[in-house]
Amino acid sequence: MDLPVMPPVRPMLAKSVQGIPDPEKLGGLSFEPKWDGFRCLVFKDGDEVELASRNTKPLTRYFPEVVAAMREQLPERCVLDGELFVALGDRLEFEVLQERIHPAKSRIEMLAEKTPASYVAFDLLALDEESYADRPFAERRAALAQALGHLDGPCFLTRTTTDPAQAEEWFHQFEGAGLDGVVAKPLGATYQPNARTMLKIKHERTADVVVAGYREHKTSTPERPLLGSLLLGLYNGDGQLQHVGVSASFTEKRRAELIEELQPLVVPIEDHPWGHWEEFLTANPDRIPGTQSRWSQGKDLSFTPLRPERVLEVAYDHMEGRRFRHTAQFRRWRPDRDPESCGYDQLDEPVSYDLASVLRVDQEG
Structure with missing residues (x-):
């Protein structure tokens, strides 16, 4: 594997705030749903796919069905930040997702078939030969949308908005689906590993x-x-x-x-x-x-x-x-x-x- 951004990488983090922040006071914000799953960075170089957790531990062996989907659906060479989740019906089920972290290969394969996981991407660190980590989020998001905008599952691209009223609506509307709130990202900020540069608005403290x-x-x-x-x-x-x-x-x-x-x-x-x-x-x-x-x-x-x-x-x-x-x-x-x-x-x-x-x-x- 030879990518512009190589593991290990610790993902960018978020700090909790109360209420939807005012974008004008913070130089512009992009809002997106807060997914309730396992944070996951994807490193893909052709057929080589590695999944890494927020603490850089390997997740690849636990999600064989997601790895197979990424080989088919994602760009040939990319590094993505996103979330692994399991949805049953119209709700995310974190406890079902937790069951996947198991030492037995046979159990992982059984759960991969019975309760398959999905992946939603919400940031771009590298694409083809270029690193995007030092670019502002507005540029990263535009490139990500162009590369992944066609996906319809099990790999997805997250929704975003720059309208705080829309974010407020999402905060209440998406709770019924098991989502965890809303995340706000400064449009001009670069990708800063392991730094709390994002804001999260959750349904409870x-x-x-x-x-x-x-x-x-x-x-x-x-x-x-x-x-x-x-x-x-x-x-x-x-x-x-x-x-x-x-x-x-x-x-x-x-x-x-x-x-x-x-x-x-x-x-x-x-x-x-x-x-x-x-x-x-x-x-x-x-x-x-x-x-x-x-x-x-x-x-x-x-x-x-x-x-x-x-x-x-x-x-x-x-x-x-x-x-x-x-x-x-x-x-x-x-x-x-x-x-x-x-x-x-x-x-x-x-x-x-x-x-x-x-x-x-x-x-x-």
Whole structure:
């Protein structure tokens, strides 16, 4: 394989915002639906096709039917950014898509036939002998539309609009189809790998967090262990895993399933990122799991540490300092995410604020 843009490439990322942004204030925007699937970069050189996830891991073996379609439908030589998805009827089904990440070739082949996946392209990094990565999105989109405008599945070209009113309509209209909101891309921006230069407007405020441990439920017994809550973390700018809150509110059946599912990740506290916090005996600024505060004295705050390898998408309402203000709601596992990529920069609310600026009074007012 010899292309103008070669793997590995980390895709361009998006930051959450509330509401459809004003294109005039940002120098022009292109809006498109936010697809609910696996982010996927495609590298195609003749019959050679490689699919790579957002963390550069290979996806090719899991989607043989998509690879076959790309050989037939895509330009001879290209590098695309887009999304793999599974649609059942008129809805996208993320949980069905997750089933494809399986070690058994026979199961992958069965699912490829039973619940075939599709691919939707929404950006162009290279075409034929030319790299488009350094060109503004307006040019990339025009070339992409010319190259892929004829597709009718299983490879597709995403819809776009520069009309914010149309984007607002899409935001509400497409939710019923299982889409995740709307993405806005600056028309003049180049393709910037692993940078949050796009904007995403989602139907609820969500975050991808690292599962770092769990506490047992108050009704848990040695004969029937039950999970009470999951301890969640985000990486700060220094690469430290910060405790940001918990996810709870599971059925009894789910509590039993989760605690069994997480057992392979159990690790001694001294091998855990939070192991050095054992020395704390009183309140501390990060409200570290297992330590006491004036509100929790006498409560058992011990937890079972887990290797920070699993990523979970949670819904939350607000931030309070560096933590979720209330219990976060379990949404789904994200096997396509690297734990190290789960940082504070994805949040659409500031994780801290300047109290002085809040209290400041305009002297002329």
